[in-house]
Structures are given as structure tokens and as C-alpha cells.
Amino acid sequence: MAIEQDYAANKLKSTKSLKVRLKKHILRFFGGMSANSLGTNKFDRYISKRQTEGAENATINRELAVLRRIFTLAFKHDPPKVRKIPKIKPLTENPARQGFIDDAKYILLSQHADELWLKTMLAVAYSCGFRKGELDLRVKQIDLRNREIHLYAGTTKNDKARFAGMTTEVHALLSKCLRNKGPEDYAFTRPNGGPVLDFRGAWFCLCERAGLGRFVEDKGKKKWVGLLFHDLRQSAIRNMIRRGVDEKSAMTVSGHRTRTVFDRYNITNSRDVKNVTACVESRSEISCEHAKSN
Numbered sequence: 001m002a003i004e005q006d007y008a009a010n011k012l013k014s015t016k017s018l019k020v021r022l023k024k025h026i027l028r029f030f031g032g033m034s035a036n037s038l039g040t041n042k043f044d045r046y047i048s049k050r051q052t053e054g055a056e057n058a059t060i061n062r063e064l065a066v067l068r069r070i071f072t073l074a075f076k077h078d079p080p081k082v083r084k085i086p087k088i089k090p091l092t093e094n095p096a097r098q099g100f101i102d103d104a105k106y107i108l109l110s111q112h113a114d115e116l117w118l119k120t121m122l123a124v125a126y127s128c129g130f131r132k133g134e135l136d137l138r139v140k141q142i143d144l145r146n147r148e149i150h151l152y153a154g155t156t157k158n159d160k161a162r163f164a165g166m167t168t169e170v171h172a173l174l175s176k177c178l179r180n181k182g183p184e185d186y187a188f189t190r191p192n193g194g195p196v197l198d199f200r201g202a203w204f205c206l207c208e209r210a211g212l213g214r215f216v217e218d219k220g221k222k223k224w225v226g227l228l229f230h231d232l233r234q235s236a237i238r239n240m241i242r243r244g245v246d247e248k249s250a251m252t253v254s255g256h257r258t259r260t261v262f263d264r265y266n267i268t269n270s271r272d273v274k275n276v277t278a279c280v281e282s283r284s285e286i287s288c289e290h291a292k293s294n
Contacts, residue, residue, distance in 0.1 A: 002073045003066065013157065021063050025050065030067075035074060035082045043067075043088055054219070057091040064088050099231035100238060101126075105212065112209045117188040117196050120173040122232065124149070128164040129236035129254040131157060132229050136197065140183035147171055156255055164253045203229050 001022070007015045029046050030038065043064070050060045068088050074081035101109070106126050113119040121135055134151055141150045149170075153161040166174065177187055186195035204224065207213035213226020233254070240250040 001070075002077070003070050006069070006073055011159070013159075017062075018066060021066055025063055026066060035071070039086060043086070047091065056094065058093045061090045061093060064090060099228055100235045101212075101227065101231060102235075105210075105227075106232075106235075108210050109206060109212065113206055115190070115202070116173070116176055117190065118199065118202055118206065120170070120177050121188060121196075121199070123167070123170045123173050125229065125232035126236055127167045127170055129233045129240070130164070131233060131255075133157070134255075135188065136195075137187040138183070139178050139181045139185050139187055142174055142178060142187055144171065144175055144178065149174075151255075160255065162252065162255055 004015070004018065004022075007018055012018075029049065030042075033042070047060055047064075050063070051057075068085070071082055071085045075085050106122070110119055110122055113122055124130055124135065125132075128149065130149075130151070134156060136155070137149070141152065142148075143150065147166040148163050149166065150163040151161060153159055156162065174187065177189075181187075181189075188196040190196060204213065204215070207227050213224060215222045216225050217223075237250060237254050240253070241247065245253075
């Protein structure tokens with residue numbers, strides 16, 4: 001399909017998820033229909049079907065975005081393959097997830113992480129804000145002498161290279177992980193020497209031991225309720241801002257190219273608002289004293 005060629009040509013990392021969406025949902029519903037016959041009614045039927053199946057609005061919006069892209073490519077083709085690009089209105093999505101942890105919960109997680117590789121991953125994610133997929137690190141990416149972790153171009157979500165500094169804790173843990181390893185070896189390995197590529201099971205077990213998550217039955221299926229590994233990234237970004245790091249530098253470390261997503265992570269909570277109030281009140285008291293003296 002043209003859209004698959006488009007994703008491949010632009011080297012989009014979401015190519016795999018595109019194929020899943022096409023095969024499991026979009027083509028199953030629209031596959032036998034003429035593109036020029038599609039309109040609001042059929043798109044509404046698709047949305048209703050996906051909601052009945054339990055899909056979240058955010059998931060459906062990603063699928064609708066694929067449909068819009070398919071029509072856009074078809075319309076821009078010479079000659080055009082469709083008469084027009086239909087209006088496909090996105091659904092209202094749930095508010096951004098507010099999964100954050102503070103230092104106390106981080107320490108709790110670290111104390112329950114028995115494996116060195118898991119304890120170190122926690123420290124890197126909580127201090128640097130790396131994505132889970134960016135922790136597939138090789139020894140050569142870690143500069144212990146200068147206390148830097150380098151992510152190469154093509155290995156990050158936006159394909160841009162970046163680096164982050166190490167805290168004392170991260171440096172100490174990585175030093176242990178890298179002991180007796182060569183430049184091409186994986187930084188995070190299990191006791192048998194195998195690389196840590198998928199640690200979902202270890203993460204769920206860790207959160208259960210720490211009392212920060214559990215599986216529950218939901219419509220006959222097991223559903224995870226609790227902390228996600230990605231919450232460490234969100235927490236790291238918020239911590240950077242709270243501790244005085246300017247937003248441009250924080251975005252450089254976290255790898256955000258636009259403010260839209262960055263602002264969703266840097267969510268203001270009640271404590272932030274109270275801090276602002278305290279600052280304003282403090283300034284007001286100074287002004288009052290100044291006025292009285294005059």
C-alpha cells in the first residue's frame with residue numbers, strides 16, 4: 001500500500017504499529033469498500049465498532065490518523081485516486097496520564113530491585129528521563145570518565161543523537177554493570193550474560209513487591225493497575241524543572257523536540273500551585289513592609 005511505502009521512505013519508527021492497525025482493524029472494516037464512497041456515516045460506524053471492542057479514544061485517533069494519511073496520499077497522487085479528502089474529526093482523548101513518583105517511592109522501588117541491571121535501569125530512567133527503548137545501551141555509549149551516557153542518532157524516537165550526565169548513584173551502578181565488558185557488549189545483562197531486551201515481567205514483579213501495582217480482572221482479562229516504567233521518565237522531567245533546570249536544557253536531555261508533549265509531562269500539581277502562592281505572598285509581605293517604612 002502507498003501508506004506503507006510512505007512510512008518506509010520516511011523511515012518512521014511506527015511502521016510496525018501501522019501494519020498492525022491496518023491488518024487487525026482498518027482493512028478488516030474498510031477493505032471491501034470503495035474509497036470514494038466513504039463518508040461520515042461509515043467513519044462513525046467504525047468508531048462505534050472500535051469503542052464497543054473496548055478501544056480507547058486515543059487508540060482510535062491513531063487509527064483515524066492512518067485513514068487521513070491514506071486519503072491524503074491518494075488525493076496527492078498524479079492523477080488523484082480519490083475525489084476529495086473526507087473530514088475525519090478526532091475524538092476527545094482522556095487527560096494525560098499523571099503517573100509520577102517521588103524520591104520516597106523511587107527509593108522503595110530501588111530497595112526491592114534485587115538484580116543489579118534492574119536497579120541501574122531504574123536509576124538511569126529516574127535521573128535522565130530516558131525512554132524504555134533507549135536503555136538498550138552498549139558499553140561504548142557510556143563514558144564513565146566524563147560521566148556521560150550517549151544515545152546515537154537513529155536509536156532515539158526522533159532519530160536525533162543526545163547525551164545526559166550521570167548522577168553519583170548512576171555512575172556507581174553503571175561502573176558495576178560495565179565491569180569486565182568490551183565496547184560492543186550490552187551494558188545491562190542478566191546473570192547468565194544475556195542482554196536485557198524485554199523486562200516487562202521483572203517490572204511488574206518489582207512493582208507488586210513494592211506495593212505500587214497489581215493485576216486485576218477486567219472483563220475476563222488481566223489488566224495492570226499501577227506504576228508504569230514510563231512514569232519514571234515523566235517524573236525525571238518534572239524533577240528537572242522543579243530543581244531549577246531551564247526548560248530548554250531539560251528538553252535537550254529528555255529528547256523532546258516540541259513543547260506540546262513536554263508540557264504534558266511537566267504537569268503542575270497542587271504543590272506547584274502552593275509554591276507559587278507562597279512566592280507571591282512572600283513578595284506581598286516584602287511590599288507591605290516597604291510601604292510601611294515609607
